[in-house]
Amino acid sequence: MKRTVKDQSGAGKLKIGELLSKAGYITATQFEEAKAIQKKTGERLGRILLESGAIERDTIANFLSRMHNYPLVVIDQEAPSREALDLVPYETAKRFMAFPLRLAGNTLQVTMAEPTDSLDVEQLQDVVQKSLNVCVSTAKDIIDAYKKYYQISDEEYHSFFKFEPEGEEDTVTQVDDFGALVSDAAEDFEIESSGADEGAYEQFSASDAPIIKLVNGILVKAVQEGVSDIHIEPFEKTMQVRYRKDGSLFKSMNLPLTIKNAMAARMKILAGLNITERRVPQDGRIKIRLGRNKAVDFRVSTLPLLHGEGIVLRILDKSSLNVDLTKLGFTVDTFAALKRCLQRPQGLLLVTGPTGSGKTVTLYSALNSLNTEDIKILTAEDPVEFNFKGINQVNVNAEVGMTFAAALKAFLRQDPDIIMVGEIRDIETAEIAMKAAMTGHLVFSTLHTNDSPATVSRMVDIGIPSYILASSLTMVLSQRLGRRLCQKCKIPAEYDRHTLLSAGFKESELDDLKLFKAKGCPECNGLGYRGRVGFFELMEVTEAVAEAIQAEVSEEQLRKVAIQEGMYTLREAGLQKAREGVTSLEEVLKRTVAHEDSLPAYLVNPDVEEYEDGDVIIQEGNKDKDFFKLIRGKVAVLRSGKKIAEITEPGEYFGEMAAILEEPRSASIISVGRCTIKRYPGDKLNELIEKYPEVSRHLFRTLVERLQKTDRIVVQLASATKIRPPQVIRQA
Structure with missing residues (x-):
């Protein structure tokens, strides 16, 4: 095949760095420094110049378009053809920082971030076996197109914006300098006694002050940044500290591996754990006080790993806990149904979803709304995460026989009005919960199931007869948490009709549909998201739903009946948040599942x-x-x-x-x-x-x-x- 690379100016004979240097866009020093980094890392010169601040994000594209006659393409305005996308797989596109637009005969129109690299252009041509019509786009535009059309993961997408040169050691935070993380607002930082052996503290001498400062700094920084979990993970060469925020993990720092044992020991002492035991997992709790009025608990879990002990801390900050039902993100109809269920004098109310989906917050919010002087509330939790005035809370401890079932039996002799059991795990707990729900008590609990109809099947599988379940179950609330779009930087998003219809949108709404996507700005640390919002699916057990449960219909049939009775599915709840501009379509697709055999619009709405x-x-x-x-x-x-x-x-x-x-x-x-x-x-x-x-x-x-x-x-x-x-x- 004859090669015909369309080079509109002959610029392909020079690298982009040389062109920018000759045109005065960068200095000779900046060019030489970028080349030195490129020699070490193999990274593209354009990205090195951008990350170093030598050029702006759109400098290269505008320069090549204006000075060297490359057509400037905004990909969102040039929808690619399916045959072009099929011709160039993602890994190939990523390798050349290119994106296919359309195929016309034997010529592929492709846009690139650095089309002046003639070697890249020729290699791409060899791969696709087509003549190329080369255009230019910004790197950001091309990366956004990867996410939209190749549907790469969030982690893959964000990897394009993390400049960590290969071959260089990860930057290691110096322990002696870590005290700077403890801000002026935390001067009154105090760790309350954990009940550990006081003699253990003597193992930390004055020379260990940096370790104490380090641990304090990690805890305080996490609280100040609104983190939900801290992950401390030893690897072969360094120890990594990661924070989970808004449901996603991100690296905070790398620490010297030499301090792994001292750091684990310090954490164990604070949590009241055995510092000499490194062979088995341990669980504990740390309490800290920041200033006069702020107290924070940490639930600590250790795990023996290949290179040392891994430690995960769940942050329980009551001051940041939102227990207002009206602020959790319920739609008007779902909230009205929830209030009806909460006002019933008896029955079983189940909240379901995977770990980390916000079940605990929803339960606490429901209990808080019912917590009055004339109501007695008892809860059995493993463990109690937050204390509430007026609610009697019990810690489950299976080692001494205080199981969920044992707690429930005791509760029934304590004259309660409302009971909450952290989780239904076995037939004994389920049977007692049913008995309580049928004898004048409002009973709350959780299950790990995919959606509301699946919860009924799970309860039957546990061993509860369907006729008992139909008469005692009041509602099932299934939920997920999706990330909120940053309102400072969100931008309009365009999708093809097939994608929107497959997601669950109706044909009639597509022409007027306005959706948004993440962009990234300093306010959201470049992620494009800040905070989370709930997607809720509430199945109220009406007469029709109860009949379906008793008849032991399939999950799909039960779902149809529930929808006809007014239930909004998780997918529909997520799509509504996307319509409102609260979250992105990508978040909805990631957190929820569409049911192909769904009911028609005239039955659903x-x-x-x-x-x-x-x-x-x-x-x-x-x-x-x-x-x-x-x-x-x-x-x-x-x-x-x-x-x-x-x-x-x-x-x-x-x-x-x-x-x-x-x-x-x-x-x-x-x-x-x-x-x-x-x-x-x-x-x-x-x-x-x-x-x-x-x-x-x-x-x-x-x-x-x-x-x-x-x-x-x-x-x-x-x-x-x-x-x-x-x-x-x-x-x-």
């Missing part, structure tokens, strides 16, 4: 209508076919102006006969007082029956009961008047 007293909902003689479901209030059925019946049960359907028989309305239905109803399209009734029988089952059960009741009334009237029963009259 039917029209909700409010009627005042006397308003006509159905007019006798009309030919419309819609049917309805009563949510609140009651309605009257009238024939020829005379009242013949009332519908009062929430969840009862009416108006379906016109669609089934394809006849005009046989009666009028009006509101009695104020009422709320849901309207469903009658022309979809046949589809509902054929495709979603588990949803339509409740509709027809209501219909059959109504017909049976009507038949009984007619028979009674006939018997009383001793005449032949007239033809049964059915409602509208």
Whole structure:
């Protein structure tokens, strides 16, 4: 194949550094220093110059476009073709810092960060076996395109912005200088006694002051930066300290490996652990006080690793704990359902999700909202993470027989109104929780399941009969935590229609849909995210859901029934946060799963209508076919102006006969007082029956009961008047 590299200016004969130097964009000294670093690391010269501050992010692209006639491409405005993306896999694109745009015959249009490197261009041409039409884009633009079109991970994406030259040792923080981490705000820093052997402190002499200062600094820095976990990990050459913030880990520092034993010993002393035992894991707790009013607990876990003991500390900072239900991120409908469940006098309320999904905060928030002087609350936790005034909290200790089940048995003799058990792990705990929920107590607990319908299956698998579960379960709240977009730097995001539809958005909303993505700024440390927000899926156990549970339907069938009863799935909750600009679509896709066989929009989000007293909902003689479901209030059925019946049960359907028989309305239905109803399209009734029988089952059960009741009334009237029963009259 003949090579035809489109070099618009002949600039490809020179490296980008030489071009910038000759044009006066960088000094000769900056050029030589960058070349020296490149020789050591093999990194691209453009990136070295950018990281050193010698040039701006868009300098190279603008320079080559203006001075050397390379077409400047903004990739977001030039949607790539699928055949071009298929031709150039991600690893190839990354190798040459290039991005494919479109394929026309035997020519591939490609944009590059440094298209003047003729060797790169020729090698790329050899790989794709096509002639190249070369353009230029900023490196940031190309990296953003990798994330959007190749869907690289967040970790991979951020690796482009971390300049850590290969071949050089990781920078090691000097212990003697670490005291600077303890700011003026922490001058009153104090570690409270842990109950450890006081003699152990004597092992730290004056020469060990830097280790004490180091540990104090790590703890204080983590609290000040709003970190949730500290990871201290010894490796072959250094000891790494990482912080977890907003659900993601990032490296804070590297420390000399020589201090690993001293540091582990100091941590163990503070946590009240055995400093001589390095062969088995240990758990403990550290309490510190910052100033007069701020106290912070650390839950400490040690683990023997290949190169020493790894230590993880979970930070329990009550001052940063948000236990206000209204601020957790619930949608209006989900929050209303949650309040209904919390106001019930008894029942089991389960919160589910993986570790780190915010279950504890949700439970504490719910309990806090119910914590009044006339309510007694007992909790069994492993361990108690935060203390609350007015709540009686118990630490579970399996070693002495104080298990969750044992605590629950004792609770039932303590005259509680509300019980919280940290987790249902076995049949014994589950059975006692069920007993408590069925005997006048509100019981809260957690499970590790993927979503709300799966929780029912898990409870049945544990050994709880479905009929007991159906009668005692009040709700299941499944949740995830997604990162909040930084409101200072978020930018609009564009996606192709296939991606949006696959994610779960509706075709009708795509034209007006506005989504945002992360960019990065000093306010968010370049991550593009600050804080987290909850995605919630609340399955309220209504009559229809309870029937489905008792019938032991599949998870998918139960999900459909719950959705029809008003449940928003985790995916839909996440998409709503994306619509509001709170989070990105990438976060939603990362944290939630779409269910392919989902219900249609007319069942998931039917029209909700409010009627005042006397308003006509159905007019006798009309030919419309819609049917309805009563949510609140009651309605009257009238024939020829005379009242013949009332519908009062929430969840009862009416108006379906016109669609089934394809006849005009046989009666009028009006509101009695104020009422709320849901309207469903009658022309979809046949589809509902054929495709979603588990949803339509409740509709027809209501219909059959109504017909049976009507038949009984007619028979009674006939018997009383001793005449032949007239033809049964059915409602509208």
